Amino acid sequence: MSLSSYPNSFKTDTINIDDTLTYNFNVLYNLSPITTTNIIPNSKYAKITVPTQANNIKFKNFIYSFNGLFITTTKDVLDMDTTHSHCVLIECVNNILNKTLYISLPVMNDASTDNALDKIFDSSVKVLEDLNEFIPLVDKFYSYTTSGIQEFKRFDVIVYKNSSLKINYAKLGLPDDIIPTTSIIIPLTISKNNAYKVPSISATYSESDIYIDCQPADDTNQDSVVTVFTTNHKIYNLVKYILPFLVIFGLFYIILYYS
DSSP states (O other), rough: OSOOSOOOEEOEEEEEEEEEEEEEOOOOOEEEEOOOSSSSEEEEEEEESSSOOOEEEEETTTTEEEEEEEESSSEEETTTTSSSOOOOOOEEEETTTTEEEEEEEEEEEOOOOOOOOTTSSSSSSSOOOGGGGGSSSSOEEEEEEEEEEETEEEEEEOOOSSOEEOOOHHOOOOOOOOOOOOEEESSEEESSSSEEEEEEOOOSSTTTEEEOOOOOOOOOOOOEEEEOOOOOHHHHHHHHHHHHHHHHHHHHHHOOOOO
């Protein structure tokens, strides 16, 4: 589903969509909290201190690297859920294709203990020890594409209905005003399988590949189509068109030679 709005209010259904999500965050991350950000209103943002080109997420055959975390009340709503007023957005980027992906995880309010999230969003550099634990192991996910987060740029958004994440809402000091959601008539479809934690993620393209983004420049509501030309693609075309010519030429030469 492709939209031009964010955040949105969705109904969900049980129709499966065969989009595979694999992930691996097997490193420690130093995060630098940033007090203000205009990308997501009513939020706090903790950005990775040293950007990496690690293969952390693979979705729709695109590879993304972890870039930062948002905690925000500007969130999608699934099936009129009022239990969670906050969510975490795991921000991942593909710098080669200038693509961004967000994984949205609902967060419960818990003022009784210090949670991993409570320790991240303050004024000093913090270490995120295991981001893998943020991703639900037994829940399937929903997804859509939007240009509503940042003008003229398209984002893939993966939305979970539940998670085990908790934070003390009061300590965040986020504004109480609620960003209105856009009501979407078409329901979100659920993934066929859960996300998979894998030992490593291999890219389906190389640095020498050529990418052509076929999205119309004047229509941000059109789906973006990225064509990848690889070395194997070039060899296949060479064999496809040159080999028949060589065979015909060889047969013609043999007939002339023996005649």
